[in-house]
Amino acid sequence: MPWREVPVRAWFATLALGVFGLVTLGMELQHLLRLAPCPLCIFQRLLYLVIGLLALGGTLWPGGRLLWSGLIALLAAGGVAVAGYQTWMQAFPHLATECGYSDPNLIERLVDWLGMQWPGLFLATGFCTSREWEFLGLSMANWSVLVFAGIVGYAALLALCRHRA
Secondary structure (H helix, E strand, O other): OHHHHOEHHHHHHHHHHHHHHHHHHHHHHHHHOOOOOOHHHHHHHHHHHHHHHHHHHHHHOHHHHHHHHHHHHHHHHHHHHHHHHHHHHHHOOOOOOOOOOOOOOHHHHHHHHHHHHOHHHHOOOOOOOOOOOEEOOEEHHHHHHHHHHHHHHHHHHHHHOOOEO
């Protein structure tokens, strides 16, 4: 099949460019529409950035394809869980303990620390139940579930299919 002729480096590079482009798009939307990202939004952004860095690792060292793919799939599965939880919070705000109203959990503490280090990228100022932006009836958290699930599938294909080195 022709897609098997594409070098594995190209597949990893495509993933890296895709997730970095997604983070850039999210930052632009945040700036242009004056959106206030919540701690879970920022944590998802962090997961996308780490996935992009792992994909760059796969681009530079494609011999570790299984390791890179496995780590990417694991992080993306975590992203599905976080974005899915935020989706639930947005669907049932009356049942959700709003992030920021109780003792901060590990994710919130990490996001707070990152926000102090690099506020332009990681400062969380919004509420997790807020649906400030929607496209085709889906919130950013809903879209993030789909994108993370797509990344899990992409990583599985990278791990299972034999590509040219």
